[in-house]
Amino acid sequence: MVSIHQRIFEDIEARIMSGVWLPGHRIPFEHELVKEYQCSRMTVNKALSALAERGMIIRRRKVGSFVAARQIDRTVMDIRDISTEAELAGHDHSYTILMRKIETLDAATATQLGEQAGAEILRLQCLHAVDGKPHALERRIIMLAMAPSARTENFASVPPGKWLLDMVPWSKARHVIRAVSADAATARLLETERGEACLTLIRQTWRSSRTVTYVEIIHPGDRFQFASDFHPTEKSVTEQLPRRSAT
Amino acid sequence: MVSIHQRIFEDIEARIMSGVWLPGHRIPFEHELVKEYQCSRMTVNKALSALAERGMIIRRRKVGSFVAARQIDRTVMDIRDISTEAELAGHDHSYTILMRKIETLDAATATQLGEQAGAEILRLQCLHAVDGKPHALERRIIMLAMAPSARTENFASVPPGKWLLDMVPWSKARHVIRAVSADAATARLLETERGEACLTLIRQTWRSSRTVTYVEIIHPGDRFQFASDFHPTEKSVTEQLPRRSAT
DNA sequence: TCTATCTATTTGTATAGACAAAAGCGGATC
DNA sequence: GATCCGCTTTTGTCTATACAAATAGATAGA
Known part of the structure; x- marks a missing residue:
């Protein structure tokens, strides 16, 4: 059970990740996606905004949304205590x-x-x-x-x-x-x-x-190294238990 | 000239970052923020969702939104060509x-x-x-x-x-x-x-x-090091010019 | 030719209203 | 006490609509 905006997000994400839509490719306009998914523009907008926020696409008024240049090599490193x-x-x-x-x-x-x-x-x-x-x-x-x-x-x-x-x-x-x-x-x-x-x-x-x-x-140097896996797509899910409030 | 949802986002962010609202602290309910900022719930929701997406707060239905445990030591490292x-x-x-x-x-x-x-x-x-x-x-x-x-x-x-x-x-x-x-x-x-x-x-x-x-x-080792600044709050703005489409 | 202005298109933001989903809570029942 | 049921609160999603901001492209003017 996924929401519509999430499905749109994932559909587009998949096409970008798989290379079907290469950097520079124009993503359908919001009104086109509205037609395709039979939903309101707000819903489409939410999906595209999220993709933009994530740096996967770039949006420009009057121009459209485009697959961003590959986020070359920015990696997230966990540097823990x-x-x-x-x-x-x-x-x-x-x-x-x-x-x-x-x-x-x-x-x-x-x-x-x-x-x-x-x-x-x-x-x-x-x-x-x-x-x-x-x-x-x-x-x-x-x-x-x-x-x-x-x-x-x-x-x-x-x-x-x-x-x-x-x-x-x-x-x-x-x-x-x-x-x-x-x-x-x-x-x-x-x-x-x-x-x-x-x-x-x-x-x-x-x-x-x-x-x-x-x-x-x-x-x-013989006993330690930094390592990190990076999936350009992945959401940073760092669920942290707030079960009990600290008031 | 900032939008309302952005202002809400930043206000809350500032209170978290400054330590005024410590981890575990309950953030005002959406309807309270609606009253405070005189805006619609969708607008408040957008701000809080963004904070949640960023991992700064955790939201739970019927319970509320809480300042997340400090995202201790995850840093973003630019590893460029x-x-x-x-x-x-x-x-x-x-x-x-x-x-x-x-x-x-x-x-x-x-x-x-x-x-x-x-x-x-x-x-x-x-x-x-x-x-x-x-x-x-x-x-x-x-x-x-x-x-x-x-x-x-x-x-x-x-x-x-x-x-x-x-x-x-x-x-x-x-x-x-x-x-x-x-x-x-x-x-x-x-x-x-x-x-x-x-x-x-x-x-x-x-x-x-x-x-x-x-x-x-x-x-x-004497000519190179990896360095990265990390502001737990900052958006990852990696504006990449799509001015000309690669079709 | 160059410049300023207009226009159409696309995204950005905001609203009010609606219903769904999750989950704490209390009460009824066993 | 334990379990189930329904009520209520809060967040999640969605819609239809509206107007604002940006800007590419067309048009008009110098």
């Missing part, structure tokens, strides 16, 4: 806080983060293990002004990444993935060779244009 | 085809790709340079059964990645990002040290569950 990721994959996750101290932001780091030097920060270093083997080294800075409750949190039971996501709202995130060679200290902690290629994820999150946290997560 | 990327950044891009030969798929590679050994493939190796410096080594396999026109294409004027995107439809892609140490051959081509950390992107694309192409793109 390590503990969440390990759990999902059915692995065992543990972590150790190696360092936790409150200091003030030095000039160099401040510039790097785009913040004022002298701001009070919590600096954390944390070693994650999956199934007993070192899996990632986390170096984190938390701006205490943006997350004051971090001052008294010892992260004994919840790892900092997860804790922050639950406790501190953010509005923008920046991710950078790079490959670096392990320096001596990192190699020792990760139980790998010095110079070994490591996959580093850097994440900086902001709330109203002020940094909330900055973190580097360094994975040994 | 190298030449496109370079152009966008205003850099100069050139490439050399190092190898181009037609062979049959050996057993090991076939297993890796999930295809039948013995299939005819085009094997390519291509060195990309940006602003005159080696930037990436591309090792590609094209399944000739899925892209027969590749047989006669010499990729002299259009790099293989771009050519494939334009010419060959695909329905699914898989991306893997990993860090590896450069072996001797790779290091020489990329003009870097052996053992240097490299950022490798692997992409495999399928059409109707058969591989179209498989490619490894190896970047020197």
Whole structure:
């Protein structure tokens, strides 16, 4: 039992995905689809608007709707908290806080983060293990002004990444993935060779244009990779249970 | 000049993003918003449906609409063709085809790709340079059964990645990002040290569950990184000019 | 020839009204 | 208490209609 607009959506989507309608091809005008599907224009419009919203077609007044140039290579990557990721994959996750101290932001780091030097920060270093083997080294800075409750949190039971996501709202995130060679200290902690290629994820999150946290997560290259499947068509169904209101 | 449904959308979005309405919070019922904005229910419905489509709220009949749990850490990563990327950044891009030969798929590679050994493939190796410096080594396999026109294409004027995107439809892609140490051959081509950390992107694309192409793109770690900004709210505006129809 | 204006077409937005589907809730019954 | 039934609320879909905005193409004018 599907609705009409959904059927129109899927019919057109299928023709685009299968290559029957190639990029640039003009999709029937709304009034033509109205005739074809025996429904009102609003219904057709809803279907086409959804396709446009999804980037599959482009619509221009007086001109028509066209199959969009292939959305070349934009992919959605799930970048999860390590503990969440390990759990999902059915692995065992543990972590150790190696360092936790409150200091003030030095000039160099401040510039790097785009913040004022002298701001009070919590600096954390944390070693994650999956199934007993070192899996990632986390170096984190938390701006205490943006997350004051971090001052008294010892992260004994919840790892900092997860804790922050639950406790501190953010509005923008920046991710950078790079490959670096392990320096001596990192190699020792990760139980790998010095110079070994490591996959580093850097994440900086902001709330109203002020940094909330900055973190580097360094994975040994032989034990970790990012992967994502991408179906250009798929809806992002991320049903999240609101069964009980948090009032 | 914004439409009403857009204003409703943005008002609610802003309250969610700022943390005024936390996850689990009940959003006013449609009829309440109708009163507040002095508009019809269809208009309110459009705004709320869009928010739901975007995953920011969850709607349940008879119950209401609720702010969704924070979409923790899903980020959209633009993984573009190298030449496109370079152009966008205003850099100069050139490439050399190092190898181009037609062979049959050996057993090991076939297993890796999930295809039948013995299939005819085009094997390519291509060195990309940006602003005159080696930037990436591309090792590609094209399944000739899925892209027969590749047989006669010499990729002299259009790099293989771009050519494939334009010419060959695909329905699914898989991306893997990993860090590896450069072996001797790779290091020489990329003009870097052996053992240097490299950022490798692997992409495999399928059409109707058969591989179209498989490619490894190896970047020197000191000259490349993946980066993406993520605003949980933002629409994915990928305006692509259809000015001239390709009929 | 070039420019400004008009016109027709297509999409975008909005409305009021209708009914359907889902689901919480209370009451009746066993 | 457990189960079923019907009531009510809220969202989901659809229609018919209307006008606005954009704009390609035609037309008129300089």
